[in-house]
Amino acid sequence: MIKIIFLGKVVSWKIQSDHEEIMENLNQLLAVKKEKLAKIRELGVDPYPTRCKRTHKIELLLDNKDKFVSSEEIITISGRLKAMRRQGKVGFGNLSDDSGNIQIFVKKDKVGEANYEVFKLLDLGDFVQIEGTCFFTQRGEFSIRAQKVTVLGKSLLPLPTVKEKVVDGKKERYDEFSDIELRYRKRYLDLLLNPEVKRTFQIRALIIKEIRDFLDKRNFMEIETPILQPLYGGAQARPFITHHNTLNIDLYMRIALELYHKRLIVGGIERVYEIGKNFRNEGMDRTHNPEFSMLELYQAYADYSDMMDLTEDMMLHLAKKVFNKESITFGKTEINFKKPWKRASMIELIKDECGFDASDFDFDKIRDFGNKNGIELDKTAGSGKYIEALFEKMVEPKLIQPTFVIDFPKEISPLAKVKPGHPNLTERFELFINGNEFGNAFTELNDPEEQRKRLNAQSRLRELGDVEANVVDEDFLEALEYGMPPTGGLGIGIDRLIMLFTNNSSIKEVILFPQMKPIE
RNA sequence: GGGGGUGUAACUCAGUGGUAGAGUAUCUGCCUUUUAAGCAGAGAGUCGACGGUUCAAAUCCGUCCACCCUCACCA
Numbered sequence: 083m084i085k086i087i088f089l090g091k092v093v094s095w096k097i098q099s100d101h102e103e104i105m106e107n108l109n110q111l112l113a114v115k116k117e118k119l120a121k122i123r124e125l126g127v128d129p130y131p132t133r134c135k136r137t138h139k140i141e142l143l144l145d146n147k148d149k150f151v152s153s154e155e156i157i158t159i160s161g162r163l164k165a166m167r168r169q170g171k172v173g174f175g176n177l178s179d180d181s182g183n184i185q186i187f188v189k190k191d192k193v194g195e196a197n198y199e200v201f202k203l204l205d206l207g208d209f210v211q212i213e214g215t216c217f218f219t220q221r222g223e224f225s226i227r228a229q230k231v232t233v234l235g236k237s238l239l240p241l242p243t244v245k246e247k248v249v250d251g252k253k254e255r256y257d258e259f260s261d262i263e264l265r266y267r268k269r270y271l272d273l274l275l276n277p278e279v280k281r282t283f284q285i286r287a288l289i290i291k292e293i294r295d296f297l298d299k300r301n302f303m304e305i306e307t308p309i310l311q312p313l314y315g316g317a318q319a320r321p322f323i324t325h326h327n328t329l330n331i332d333l334y335m336r337i338a339l340e341l342y343h344k345r346l347i348v349g350g351i352e353r354v355y356e357i358g359k360n361f362r363n364e365g366m367d368r369t370h371n372p373e374f375s376m377l378e379l380y381q382a383y384a385d386y387s388d389m390m391d392l393t394e395d396m397m398l399h400l401a402k403k404v405f406n407k408e409s410i411t412f413g414k415t416e417i418n419f420k421k422p423w424k425r426a427s428m429i430e431l432i433k434d435e436c437g438f439d440a441s442d443f444d445f446d447k448i449r450d451f452g453n454k455n456g457i458e459l460d461k462t463a464g465s466g467k468y469i470e471a472l473f474e475k476m477v478e479p480k481l482i483q484p485t486f487v488i489d490f491p492k493e494i495s496p497l498a499k500v501k502p503g504h505p506n507l508t509e510r511f512e513l514f515i516n517g518n519e520f521g522n523a524f525t526e527l528n529d530p531e532e533q534r535k536r537l538n539a540q541s542r543l544r545e546l547g548d549v550e551a552n553v554v555d556e557d558f559l560e561a562l563e564y565g566m567p568p569t570g571g572l573g574i575g576i577d578r579l580i581m582l583f584t585n586n587s588s589i590k591e592v593i594l595f596p597q598m599k600p601i602e
Numbered sequence: 603g604g605g606g607g608u609g610u611a612a613c614u615c616a617g618u619g620g621u622a623g624a625g626u627a628u629c630u631g632c633c634u635u636u637u638a639a640g641c642a643g644a645g646a647g648u649c650g651a652c653g654g655u656u657c658a659a660a661u662c663c664g665u666c667c668a669c670c671c672u673c674a675c676c677a
Contacts, residue, residue, distance in 0.1 A: 170633040242613040
């Protein structure tokens with residue numbers, strides 16, 4: 083034990099030799115790798131060189147096998163060593179970069195004794211550079227014959243070994259890295275060992291790119307609005323609270339993008355969109371992560387019908403760009419995006435499904451029917467919340483093909499404009515596909531006095547104990563008082579959209595680093 | 603939060619009260635066109651954590667932790 087002074091503090095430091103450290107703290111596999119690392123250095127080779135070289139990506143070689151074999155061109159590839167089959171004075175391996183996987187062939191005679199010694203010290207997972215020429219082995223496998231093997235980066239921890247065998251044209255995997263918890267906690271291993279995971283995130287990136295492309299072409303302007311907000315709003319949800327030291331105030335992480343976007347519509351930007359994260363301090367499960375990505379867009383001089391048209395076009399665009407067709411397959415279900423999609427009012431759908439007519443908004447009648455169907459809501463609930471609950475329980479799971487559910491109760495839509503001639507309803511729709519909600523849109527309320535009344539009503543609900551009710555945002559109301567044009571707004575949950583397009587039923591599969599509890 | 607399930611070697615998994623196992627990976631030896639390379643040998647474990655029952659616990663009981671499924675709430 084030795085004591086040293088570090089930044090003015092006395093720190094105790096237990097000194098251990100490398101050997102003791104290995105014996106005491108590390109398992110055998112790590113010790114072996116550290117020994118190999120030391121041996122490489124003893125051979126005068128830098129296991130972490132500053133420069134590397136790559137003349138060809140592996141995919142390029144695989145796509146032009148005959149050409150590279152006949153030209154005998156000397157090429158240099160770099161990648162991670164994924165397999166090793168050594169046999170005496172010759173060895174085979176597999177090298178992967180992000181474009182593909184190729185067999186390498188290293189022969190002692192060819193690379194020389196010293197270089198072969200380095201090759202023998204390589205492990206699975208090491209980064210390696212191979213210089214050589216392409217050829218076909220006796221078994222006919224396209225390979226690169228090394229003239230020189232260079233270590234680019236030695237790994238110290240063993241990569242789980244996944245092996246594959248082709249049986250009847252299908253790849254069979256052995257010792258797959260499949261522990262779900264480990265896959266999420268160590269996503270880098272998941273990506274490395276499970277190719278379909280990488281595919282999921284490639285599709286995710288493509289979808290987001292195509293959404294931008296679609297909206298940019300329609301003259302929407304991409305914007306960024308605050309994540310840290312003095313007041314939160316735009317959705318029914320509980321927020322995360324954080325603190326700013328200099329201002330000495332609590333701030334909220336946004337739960338929606340809506341209120342800032344509408345300020346920009348007031349400011350004369352007629353079409354805006356944002357793809358960003360929202361944060362909701364609520365339960366976590368297969369379809370909920372505390373932070374999740376949303377697309378929101380607002381279009382001046384438009385209403386919810388325009389938003390339905392836009393949604394249809396956008397989803398169709400995505401299906402065509404990702405799968406090159408107008409439908410996708412989720413599980414065993416074919417989802418068809420061909421226009422036009424069904425548009426039906428919430429109350430009609432309830433009537434069709436249960437034979438119950440809620441159009442008169444008779445609270446006692448609706449609550450009794452809800453109770454009979456196992457729906458019990460707290461005392462702040464009016465007929466609107468009961469209608470929504472009935473819909474969610476009885477109708478929602480049955481909406482498999484894309485369906486716009488339109489005309490929501492005013493009670494649960496404090497930011498949407500009333501439907502003309504129907505004082506209890508608003509011009510609002512939610513999009514349902516495969517029994518899940520994918521989008522939410524309104525003809526936006528632009529009457530500042532009406533908006534104030536609605537938010538005040540929310541505020542009263544909050545006082546009665548509704549923790550998800552909206553708060554009154556005076557700055558937003560003031561913006562409306564300067565005048566907002568008629569506007570249509572739309573929100574789409576990106577993560578769920580990715581789930582649908584990648585055939586995943588857990589949100590954790592489409593978020594690179596999903597929230598997990600820390601390990602004790 | 604309720605209910606159900608899982609947790610054993612680096613990975614995938616056997617193991618129902620009596621000396622902790624297999625395949626892969628790792629190490630040693632042999633092997634100059636292999637490919638889930640092969641053959642021979644070796645090392646490797648806090649059996650999720652803590653407590654209890656027992657002569658004896660991976661195994662039975664209890665508590666806790668993590669993850670999965672499901673229900674409730676939410677996007």
